[in-house]
Amino acid sequence: MTETIIKPAPTKADISAALEKGLKNLWYPVCPSDWITDKPRALRRLGYKMALWRDSQGKVHALEDHCPHRGAPLSMGVNLGDRLACPYHGIEVRCDGMVTKVPASPGCPLENSRATLSFHVKEAAGAVWLYNSAANVMQAPQLNLPPEITDDEEWSHFLCYVEWAGDYRYVIDNVMDPMHGSFCTK
Ligand code: FES
Numbered sequence: 001m002t003e004t005i006i007k008p009a010p011t012k013a014d015i016s017a018a019l020e021k022g023l024k025n026l027w028y029p030v031c032p033s034d035w036i037t038d039k040p041r042a043l044r045r046l047g048y049k050m051a052l053w054r055d056s057q058g059k060v061h062a063l064e065d066h067c068p069h070r071g072a073p074l075s076m077g078v079n080l081g082d083r084l085a086c087p088y089h090g091i092e093v094r095c096d097g098m099v100t101k102v103p104a105s106p107g108c109p110l111e112n113s114r115a116t117l118s119f120h121v122k123e124a125a126g127a128v129w130l131y132n133s134a135a136n137v138m139q140a141p142q143l144n145l146p147p148e149i150t151d152d153e154e155w156s157h158f159l160c161y162v163e164w165a166g167d168y169r170y171v172i173d174n175v176m177d178p179m180h181g182s183f184c185t186k
Contacts, residue, residue, distance in 0.1 A: 002018075004068065017155060021047035022047070024133070024134045025064075025132065025133055025134060026131070026132055027122075027129045027130070027131050027140075028045070028046060028049075028129065028130055029127040029128070029129050029130075030043060030121075030127075030128050030129070030130045031043060031045075031052075031161070032058075032126060032127055032159055032161050033123050033126050033127060034129055035052075035128070036053065036054055036060050037054060038054050038055075038056075038079050038127055040052065040053040040075040040076070040077065040079055040084060041075060041087050042065050042076075045130065046130070046148065048064055048065075048117070049064065049065040049066065049073070050062050050064060050065050050075075050130075051063050051065040051075035051077075051084060052075075052121070053075075053084065055082055055095075056081055056129045056134075056158045061082065061095035061121065062095075062119040062121045062130055063084065063095065063097060063117070063118050063120075064097075064116055064117040064118070065095070065144065066116065067086040067088060067091060067116075068099060068113075068115035068116050069086065069088070069089060069091050069102075069110065070089070072086050072087055073087075074093060074116075080092060082086070082094055082095050083100060085097065087136065089103070090103040090104065091103070091110070093115075094112045095118060096114065096118050096136070096180055097114045097115065097116040097117060097118035097119070097136050098112065098113070098114045098115075098116075099112065099113055099115050099116070100112070114136055117135075117136060118136055119131060119132075119133065120133070120137070120139075120140035122143050124143060124145055124149075124150060125149040125150060125157065125159065127159055161182060
């Protein structure tokens with residue numbers, strides 16, 4: 001005898017909550033590339049508060065914007081290249097989420113622990129892309145984008161960033177209309 005379990009259909013709230021977090025283990029564009037400078041920037045994306053910054057080589061890094069000590073926003077801290085120093089008590093968190101220094105309490109258990117969620121990021125087609133991993137992962141899969149937005153020889157493209165307080169389905173429907181591209185003057 002087998003038992004059939006019927007799950008209730010997801011509610012509108014369930015769907016909104018899932019959309020807010022995005023699908024896990026996929027790449028998402030999170031902002032235009034020129035938003036990220038050497039001054040750490042806070043963003044809310046995919047259900048997270050994130051801190052993004054560039055190191056001295058221009059490489060973009062992203063951490064959850066939450067200090068593992070008392071939760072201060074790391075985005076308000078100091079850029080130390082591959083690390084951010086928390087603005088509250090100076091804990092240093094490396095771009096892979098590892099706490100490298102606890103100035104007020106050297107040798108405490110937080111030191112050398114991977115206490116902060118870190119995100120893999122890449123830049124392509126004028127945007128910062130972030131891998132929406134469910135947990136800290138050493139390596140993200142390759143970011144595969146269509147040639148229409150990576151091949152500058154064959155195709156032309158432009159990045160359009162807007163925030164609309166509307167249903168995402170209307171937004172997708174609207175931007176599928178190719179007429180706008182021909183009249184865009186940047
Ligand atoms: S809250 Fe960040 S070091 Fe204390």
